[in-house]
Amino acid sequence: GLGLSYKKDENFGEWYSEVVVNGEMIEYYDISGCYILRPWAMSIWDIMQTFFDAEIKKMKIRNCYFPLFVSPGVLQKEKDHIEGFAPEVAWVTKSGESDLEVPIAIRPTSETVMYPYFSKWIRGHRDLPLRLNQWCNVVRWEFSNPTPFIRSREFLWQEGHTAFATKEEADTEVLDILELYRHIYEEFLAVPVIKGKKSEHEKFAGGLYTTTVEAFIPNTGRGIQGATSHCLGQNFAKMFEINFENDKGEKAMVWQNSWAYTTRTIGVMIMVHGDDKGLVLPPKIASVQVIVIPVPYKDANTQGIFDACAATVKTLNESGIRAEVDSRDNYSPGWKYSHWEMKGVPLRIEIGPKDFANNQVRAVRRDNSAKIDIPMANLVEQVNDLLNNIQKSLFEVAKQKRDACIQVVNTWEEFAEALSQKKMILAPWCDDEEVEKDVKARTKGEMGAAKSLCSPFDQPELPEGTLCFASGKPARKWTYWGRSY
Numbered sequence: 160g161l162g163l164s165y166k167k168d169e170n171f172g173e174w175y176s177e178v179v180v181n182g183e184m185i186e187y188y189d190i191s192g193c194y195i196l197r198p199w200a201m202s203i204w205d206i207m208q209t210f211f212d213a214e215i216k217k218m219k220i221r222n223c224y225f226p227l228f229v230s231p232g233v234l235q236k237e238k239d240h241i242e243g244f245a246p247e248v249a250w251v252t253k254s255g256e257s258d259l260e261v262p263i264a265i266r267p268t269s270e271t272v273m274y275p276y277f278s279k280w281i282r283g284h285r286d287l288p289l290r291l292n293q294w295c296n297v298v299r300w301e302f303s304n305p306t307p308f309i310r311s312r313e314f315l316w317q318e319g320h321t322a323f324a325t326k327e328e329a330d331t332e333v334l335d336i337l338e339l340y341r342h343i344y345e346e347f348l349a350v351p352v353i354k355g356k357k358s359e360h361e362k363f364a365g366g367l368y369t370t371t372v373e374a375f376i377p378n379t380g381r382g383i384q385g386a387t388s389h390c391l392g393q394n395f396a397k398m399f400e401i402n403f404e405n406d407k408g409e410k411a412m413v414w415q416n417s418w419a420y421t422t423r424t425i426g427v428m429i430m431v432h433g434d435d436k437g438l439v440l441p442p443k444i445a446s447v448q449v450i451v452i453p454v455p456y457k458d459a460n461t462q463g464i465f466d467a468c469a470a471t472v473k474t475l476n477e478s479g480i481r482a483e484v485d486s487r488d489n490y491s492p493g494w495k496y497s498h499w500e501m502k503g504v505p506l507r508i509e510i511g512p513k514d515f516a517n518n519q520v521r522a523v524r525r526d527n528s529a530k531i532d533i534p535m536a537n538l539v540e541q542v543n544d545l546l547n548n549i550q551k552s553l554f555e556v557a558k559q560k561r562d563a564c565i566q567v568v569n570t571w572e573e574f575a576e577a578l579s580q581k582k583m584i585l586a587p588w589c590d591d592e593e594v595e596k597d598v599k600a601r602t603k604g605e606m607g608a609a610k611s612l613c614s615p616f617d618q619p620e621l622p623e624g625t626l627c628f629a630s631g632k633p634a635r636k637w638t639y640w641g642r643s644y
């Protein structure tokens with residue numbers, strides 16, 4: 160029957176697997192680590208894409224599309240960045256019955272696909288900045304536990320790849336894009352994130368520095384990288400000879416960035432807001448924001464009720480609210496309530512004989528089950544207010560829950576205790592890579608080791624003489640630590 164078999168706070172992993180299926184977002188596929196994205200999930204991706212695509216177009220970033228396939232030569236070109244990733248690269252070795260002369264890689268990311276052509280296209284400073292983006296899929300044949308949206312062998316993303324004449328321009332764009340990622344998480348998905356910089360150990364090895372928006376899943380006590388915006392420096396320019404003649408006539412290498420967010424965003428939203436009745440969708444990303452359900456009673460004015468539902472949907476749609484009516488006569492109102500709660504529709508409107516007689520509707524919020532009677536005359540205004548309130552409330556509740564999981568520590572003992580309590584830990588750190596590796600080694604266990612998540616741009620006061628929680632050396636920066644996905 161309807162309803163979930165697992166509770167979020169008791170069996171989080173099973174709850175999540177069930178809620179993505181019962182909410183009709185995901186269908187499991189017969190190849191491990193691959194999932195079918197059903198329309199209920201794809202519509203969320205579309206809404207985010209519409210926002211992000213419009214924003215990067217304002218920045219004069221152009222969409223393009225490069226091939227899925229990578230020739231082995233260029234992939235090996237960047238040894239130190241590829242070395243750690245090589246096991247994840249999927250290869251085409253045959254066509255039909257015959258073996259390919261040379262195996263061809265499937266893109267796990269597109270630096271090595273794009274940059275030989277960046278080298279060809281960029282000659283003089285007038286060819287800069289070159290700013291391209293592509294919406295595509297990538298394949299990474301991961302072996303750690305696959306999780307719908309969070310970790311899959313194929314996922315959708317956008318990847319931006321830009322080249323500038325100066326480092327200053329690159330540095331500026333890195334943060335402009337990171338702000339768009341914060342906007343996606345906090346304003347659309349109602350998920351609080353922390354903007355910061357990855358450590359030398361955790362950054363993209365092929366780049367100069369990595370900035371990130373870090374989310375946190377209270378139920379598992381794990382941090383999760385929400386999206387990344389890297390400054391690549393001139394590393395790839397050196398490797399792929401992406402030079403230009405600058406305005407002084409000298410030969411110079413370009414400064415590059417690359418940045419991405421992925422369908423992982425949807426999984427984070429589900430994990431943060433979902434409950435034991437199913438998905439809870441923030442209105443901004445809900446393809447159906449209001450579901451209208453007729454509640455006929457015997458033959459008391461059934462046609463009138465159905466007409467009122469149709470009129471309600473029409474009025475809401477005309478005001479830009481995404482509303483639908485569920486008028487199927489083969490399901491009861493009660494069944495429909497559970498069904499649309501499972502799918503996380505933010506607001507339900509019921510119209511029964513009494514509502515109809517009083518020329519009002521009964522609205523029910525998905526996030527807190529509050530019931531509000533709305534006169535038909537105030538419909539649009541009050542529904543808009545409710546949707547805005549639901550959006551804001553989902554963020555506030557999630558932020559309060561996330562903040563309750565943050566623990567500031569100064570000593571190793573406090574760190575270990577907070578880790579055992581599934582906290583996200585803010586600690587003063589000496590910023591020494593060896594110390595970070597040591598923290599990983601000292602926290603190894605079946606729950607996974609702790610790692611640095613980011614050093615927040617918003618640094619708290621670091622009093623003179625503060626010592627590193629792990630090494631006792633002089634602390635250089637406050638850093639978030641925790642177990643992570």
Ligand SMILES: O=C1CCCN[C@@H]1CCCn1cnc2ccccc2c1=O
Nearest residue numbers: 244247267268299318363387417418419
């Ligand atoms: O994050 C981004 C943003 C978008 C463009 N790419 C960068 C860096 C990707 C890092 N990465 C991640 N997994 C990989 C897996 C196999 C081969 C190479 C890689 C690899 O380079």
